[in-house]
Amino acid sequence: MNDLLLLTAVALLSTSQVLQKVGATRRLAGARTPSQWIAALFSAELLAAIACIAAGTALWLAVLYRMDVSRAFPFLSLTTVLVMTASRWYLREPVTPHRWAGVALIAAGIALVAST
Amino acid sequence: MTIRGARWLGAAALSASIVLSALGQLGMKAGMQHLKLARADGELAWSLAFSPPLRGALLWTLAGLGAYALSLLAWLAVLVRYRLSYAYPLLALSYVLVYVGATSWPELAEPATPQRTLGTLLILAGVALVSLTGERADR
Numbered sequence: 001m002n003d004l005l006l007l008t009a010v011a012l013l014s015t016s017q018v019l020q021k022v023g024a025t026r027r028l029a030g031a032r033t034p035s036q037w038i039a040a041l042f043s044a045e046l047l048a049a050i051a052c053i054a055a056g057t058a059l060w061l062a063v064l065y066r067m068d069v070s071r072a073f074p075f076l077s078l079t080t081v082l083v084m085t086a087s088r089w090y091l092r093e094p095v096t097p098h099r100w101a102g103v104a105l106i107a108a109g110i111a112l113v114a115s116t
Numbered sequence: 117m118t119i120r121g122a123r124w125l126g127a128a129a130l131s132a133s134i135v136l137s138a139l140g141q142l143g144m145k146a147g148m149q150h151l152k153l154a155r156a157d158g159e160l161a162w163s164l165a166f167s168p169p170l171r172g173a174l175l176w177t178l179a180g181l182g183a184y185a186l187s188l189l190a191w192l193a194v195l196v197r198y199r200l201s202y203a204y205p206l207l208a209l210s211y212v213l214v215y216v217g218a219t220s221w222p223e224l225a226e227p228a229t230p231q232r233t234l235g236t237l238l239i240l241a242g243v244a245l246v247s248l249t250g251e252r253a254d255r
Contacts, residue, residue, distance in 0.1 A: 017204060024195035046192075053188065061144060061177070065152065068226050069145040069218050077208050077239055084246075087201035095201050098245055102205065105242030112235030 005063050006075055012056030014082035018090060019049035071113060077106050129193035130206060136187035138213035143180025146223050147173050205246035211239055 023045030031040045040046065063072050084103050087093045150173035194203050215236050219228040 017200065020192060021195050021200040024192050028192060029196045041192075057181075057184070061148065064145050065148040069141060069214060069224065071232065077211065080205050080208060080246075083204045084201055087199070087204070091200060093199045093201045099201065099205075102242040102244070102246030105245060106205070106208065106239050107242075109235045109238030109240075109242060112238060113232050 002063060002066050005059050006072065007078075009056045009059035009063060010076065010078050010082070012052045012059070013076070014079045014086065016049045016052035016056060017079065017083045018086045019045050019052060021087075021091060023049055075110060075113075077110050080106050126194065126197040129190045129197075130203065133187045133190040133194055134207060134210045135213065136183045136190060137207065138210040138217060140180045140182075140184030140187055141210070141214050142217045142221065142224065143176050143183055145180075145218065147175075147177030147180055149173075149224065150176055202247060205243050208239055208243045211236060 023040070023043055027040035027043040027045060028037065031037045081103055084095060084099070088095045150169050154169035154173055191207075215228075215232070218224045218226040
């Protein structure tokens with residue numbers, strides 16, 4: 001049950017990152033005045049991103065209630081793997097082999113902390 | 117001036133995001149800790165809704181959520197400037213801050229174990245590899 005909560009939170013938080021990036025690039029980058037910034041914050045992309053992060057955070061609070069934060073928090077770096085994957089294939093950012101190796105190290109670190 | 121602004125703003129926004137996100141996590145955990153104490157005392161009845169443990173739970177959780185919300189705003193400023201595949205792994209620096217905070221802050225006093233320390237260091241090494249190599253990070 002804790003694992004299911006944790007994984008759902010991770011999926012929601014990863015999705016939110018991609019939506020935030022899309023919103024930042026498409027809406028926020030071109031905004032020049034405070035009123036344009038506000039309008040960008042209320043764009044569909046960023047509202048969806050906020051909805052995902054709110055739901056993810058609510059689940060995350062439920063997880064924190066049950067687990068040590070120093071054990072639960074590194075699970076969040078699973079989002080690094082998901083976000084890198086989405087950056088490469090959905091946002092089409094260039095990702096070097098070094099960076100993939102780094103992601104593998106992060107995943108190994110997660111496994112180590114999780115097996116405690 | 118667009119929201120991208122001066123070059124140093126990117127680094128400042130990234131640092132603020134990292135620190136605020138760690139503070140947010142620690143605050144939320146402290147809030148949940150107080151909530152647990154309140155429940156252990158059987159104080160979730162409405163008449164006791166403003167008992168010290170519950171008030172503590174509420175205050176810490178709100179403080180944590182506030183820091184988290186500020187870190188999100190700073191993060192949007194980061195995303196305007198950097199690629200997601202560069203900036204996101206850097207956020208893992210806040211893991212280290214959370215681990216140090218959770219184990220050394222008396223409010224939480226979580227145990228530090230060699231295995232968790234090693235895992236956290238591995239994550240850090242991975243973050244370094246992801247972020248310190250390759251091409252320039254600007255989007």
